[in-house]
Amino acid sequence: MRALFRGFRGRALLVAAVVALTAAPAAGCGPGGGDPAGRTVLTVGLFGSFGYEEAGLYDAYTRLHPDVVIKQTSIQRNENYYPQLLTHLVSDSGLADVQAVEAINIAEVTATQADRLEDLGRAPGVRRADFLPWKWRQATTRDGRTVGLGTDIGPQAVCYRKDLFARAGLPTDRDAVGRLWAGDWRRYLGTGKRYRDRAPAGTSFVDSASGVLSAITGGSARRYYDEDGTVVYKSNPAVREAWDIAAAFATEGLTARLQQFTPSWDQAYANGTFATVSCPAWMLGYIEDKAGPAAEDVWDVAAAPRPANWGGSFLVVPKSGRHRAEAARLAAWLTAPAQQARLFERRGSFPSASAAHALPAVAGARHPYFGDAPIGRIFTRAARGVPVTILGPKDLVIAQNLADVGMLQVDQRGRRPEDGWDAAVRTIDNALDL
Amino acid sequence: MATSARATTDGASPPDPPAPPSPLPPPTRGPGGPKGSGSRKGSGGRAPGSSGTWRSRLYRWDLKATPYAFVAPFFLCFAAFGLFPLIYTGWLSLHRVELGGEAQWRGFDNYTGLWDSSFFWNALANTFTIGVISTVPQLLMALGLAHLLNYRLRGRGFLRVAVLAPYATSIAAATLVFAQLFNSDYGLINSVLGWVGFDPVDWESSKWPAQIAISVIVIWRWTGYNALIYLAAMQAVPQDLYEAASLDGASRWRQFISVTIPSIRPTILFTVVVSTIGATQLFGEPMLYGGSLGVSGGSGNQFQTLSLLMYEKGWITGALGQASAIAWVMLLLLLLIGGVRLLVARLNRETT
Numbered sequence: 001m002r003a004l005f006r007g008f009r010g011r012a013l014l015v016a017a018v019v020a021l022t023a024a025p026a027a028g029c030g031p032g033g034g035d036p037a038g039r040t041v042l043t044v045g046l047f048g049s050f051g052y053e054e055a056g057l058y059d060a061y062t063r064l065h066p067d068v069v070i071k072q073t074s075i076q077r078n079e080n081y082y083p084q085l086l087t088h089l090v091s092d093s094g095l096a097d098v099q100a101v102e103a104i105n106i107a108e109v110t111a112t113q114a115d116r117l118e119d120l121g122r123a124p125g126v127r128r129a130d131f132l133p134w135k136w137r138q139a140t141t142r143d144g145r146t147v148g149l150g151t152d153i154g155p156q157a158v159c160y161r162k163d164l165f166a167r168a169g170l171p172t173d174r175d176a177v178g179r180l181w182a183g184d185w186r187r188y189l190g191t192g193k194r195y196r197d198r199a200p201a202g203t204s205f206v207d208s209a210s211g212v213l214s215a216i217t218g219g220s221a222r223r224y225y226d227e228d229g230t231v232v233y234k235s236n237p238a239v240r241e242a243w244d245i246a247a248a249f250a251t252e253g254l255t256a257r258l259q260q261f262t263p264s265w266d267q268a269y270a271n272g273t274f275a276t277v278s279c280p281a282w283m284l285g286y287i288e289d290k291a292g293p294a295a296e297d298v299w300d301v302a303a304a305p306r307p308a309n310w311g312g313s314f315l316v317v318p319k320s321g322r323h324r325a326e327a328a329r330l331a332a333w334l335t336a337p338a339q340q341a342r343l344f345e346r347r348g349s350f351p352s353a354s355a356a357h358a359l360p361a362v363a364g365a366r367h368p369y370f371g372d373a374p375i376g377r378i379f380t381r382a383a384r385g386v387p388v389t390i391l392g393p394k395d396l397v398i399a400q401n402l403a404d405v406g407m408l409q410v411d412q413r414g415r416r417p418e419d420g421w422d423a424a425v426r427t428i429d430n431a432l433d434l
Numbered sequence: 435m436a437t438s439a440r441a442t443t444d445g446a447s448p449p450d451p452p453a454p455p456s457p458l459p460p461p462t463r464g465p466g467g468p469k470g471s472g473s474r475k476g477s478g479g480r481a482p483g484s485s486g487t488w489r490s491r492l493y494r495w496d497l498k499a500t501p502y503a504f505v506a507p508f509f510l511c512f513a514a515f516g517l518f519p520l521i522y523t524g525w526l527s528l529h530r531v532e533l534g535g536e537a538q539w540r541g542f543d544n545y546t547g548l549w550d551s552s553f554f555w556n557a558l559a560n561t562f563t564i565g566v567i568s569t570v571p572q573l574l575m576a577l578g579l580a581h582l583l584n585y586r587l588r589g590r591g592f593l594r595v596a597v598l599a600p601y602a603t604s605i606a607a608a609t610l611v612f613a614q615l616f617n618s619d620y621g622l623i624n625s626v627l628g629w630v631g632f633d634p635v636d637w638e639s640s641k642w643p644a645q646i647a648i649s650v651i652v653i654w655r656w657t658g659y660n661a662l663i664y665l666a667a668m669q670a671v672p673q674d675l676y677e678a679a680s681l682d683g684a685s686r687w688r689q690f691i692s693v694t695i696p697s698i699r700p701t702i703l704f705t706v707v708v709s710t711i712g713a714t715q716l717f718g719e720p721m722l723y724g725g726s727l728g729v730s731g732g733s734g735n736q737f738q739t740l741s742l743l744m745y746e747k748g749w750i751t752g753a754l755g756q757a758s759a760i761a762w763v764m765l766l767l768l769l770l771i772g773g774v775r776l777l778v779a780r781l782n783r784e785t786t
Contacts, residue, residue, distance in 0.1 A: 413636075
């Protein structure tokens with residue numbers, strides 16, 4: 001009897017243990033929110049490198065608010081970050097208190113996820129007048145809720161190597177270089193041909209045809225969608241013109257046939273095998289990292305043929321967070337003009353807060369690595385001319401396939417531009433058919 | 435021969451077990467057992483009787499329920515992480531589901547859409563060709579390797595561990611190293627080809643070179659593993675068969691063909707099936723090999739496998755319904771392969 005009872009109790013305990021073990025994971029990640037010292041823990045979920053931590057912004061914020069602790073998580077690539085963010089939003093779990101959204105995804109988030117996000121337009125400390133109007137509008141729903149605050153934008157310039165330009169008999173002064181192609185991307189193509197005729201051995205004029213394509217499409221107001229939200233990239237003359245010019249770089253043999261943000265591209269920076277690249281403000285840090293100290297003062301920055309924007313981000317505050325008010329306060333502070341100016345100074349992310357553009361930290365900024373180029377002046381001027389691009393929910397899919405499927409085939413595999421275009425359209429049609 | 439002998443000894447043992455349980459029941463039935471005691475002792479006699487039935491019921495319940503309690507954790511986990519996702523995926527595959535949106539009924543449109551999609555057929559063909567290019571050489575090499583390891587070699591133990599080393603390497607680490615080796619511009623393999631006098635091969639954007647490069651990674655990683663399985667099977671082949679063969683004047687090669695291969699045929703069939711399943715699910719190698727284009731399997735989908743297409747559909751374009759349909763098609767394909775294996779095994783048994 002005792003043995004039986006003991007045996008039974010033993011089993012009951014075992015069953016209880018099993019139940020406890022299977023249930024434990026659910027209990028383990030129960031509500032947190034406070035650290036042992038009783039401070040509020042705010043989590044920030046980002047992709048890539050925003051540089052908040054590196055620029056000391058979190059430290060500055062926790063000095064202002066000693067009752068707050070900030071924890072940041074970051075996923076390297078937006079392609080991995082964004083699907084995860086969407087699933088977390090839909091399931092209302094696993095979200096950080098503040099999340100970043102890339103500009104190319106903001107239309108979809110604003111259109112489909114606005115109900116799950118806080119209206120930051122009315123959050124304390126947010127001043128609409130501080131921001132570029134188009135940036136503000138991109139994260140604003142039809143009924144006037146602003147679910148995202150702009151962090152940075154990506155006004156473009158052209159980064160070029162002075163040594164290669166000199167050897168190819170081209171001017172090296174940044175203003176003279178800018179004049180080579182001012183006003184028209186076809187003049188950039190023309191300069192490329194001039195470069196090719198006297199190119200130093202083993203070098204090309206530009207890194208990739210798809211980089212040129214992104215740069216040109218970033219300069220037109222109507223791109224892949226029209227005002228009604230219809231997909232129009234196929235029939236849009238602006239996209240076709242961008243395609244034709246970019247493809248001409250490939251067919252004329254002006255590219256190094258690389259794909260951007262791949263190890264080969266990185267190595268080409270180190271080896272100095274191409275002379276120019278279209279560079280948004282945030283790319284300067286990347287070039288500095290990859291080209292290394294050996295290329296200091298070799299690279300310089302000139303104005304792009306036409307003003308264009310590439311990238312930039314937003315911060316959103318999910319409604320499921322436990323500290324929504326504190327999170328909104330943090331997002332507002334991080335995107336305030338003073339902090340954006342500091343981020344530009346330290347990291348090269350160009351402020352989306354137009355109020356910051358006049359601050360000396362921005363307007364007078366020079367970049368020592370790029371031959372003390374007056375990047376503040378160059379990018380401020382570029383930002384002023386950027387048209388208000390109409391965004392659509394599937395911009396990312398369209399842009400990515402045009403570049404990585406269509407143009408890359410033309411560039412790397414030598415396919416005819418027409419065939420490359422057809423391949424891209426086929427892939428996009430397939431991807432847009434859900 | 436050896437296995438059948440073991441099977442008969444196993445078959446003889448089952449009659450024994452029923453004996454031990456018999457001593458257990460009597461003690462529990464004992465107290466309340468005799469009929470007469472209950473009427474003589476009145477109420478006092480009923481107490482032990484009822485406690486006895488309660489105890490025996492408890493005991494019987496215990497006997498019946500305990501095994502289920504022990505297997506329950508597995509089945510709970512399986513239901514949560516195996517069965518439920520399977521059924522839910524099936525349900526999703528009949529809907530139009532956008533990542534972050536609501537589901538809309540669609541019937542079998544996702545499946546007919548796959549039938550009409552050139553991307554699906556391309557992925558299926560790639561899965562097949564990469565599967566063949568990787569599985570066939572891999573198993574042949576494993577067979578040869580196992581045969582060599584079966585000899586009395588010096589440092590045999592070390593060599594046996596060494597062939598398994600690639601299997602212990604993480605897919606990511608191995609693939610990233612191979613991607614460097616196969617780099618079209620700076621890779622070691624193209625440099626070596628250059629010394630020998632060949633033109634550089636475009637290992638990523640051309641179809642067959644890319645598929646071969648990915649197959650090389652798979653072969654490198656799995657050959658040793660299969661070799662060890664073969665080796666284990668070869669060691670179970672009775673030595674007298676080889677003795678008899680060599681007495682008949684069979685060469686080493688002849689022994690390998692006529693004794694070793696037929697003896698380990700079930701093992702070969704097993705590795706063929708496992709490798710085929712692995713090839714059907716190939717994902718990590720092409721994805722990492724392709725870098726930022728890995729999910730699309732290169733700019734022209736030249737090495738996009740079914741798993742990659744499923745991932746791209748689900749997480750890049752956000753079409754969860756279509757991705758689920760692909761998942762179910764893959765499941766059906768694997769069941770088909772399993773059925774073929776069963777058929778072959780049965781035919782195999784009938785012929786021997």
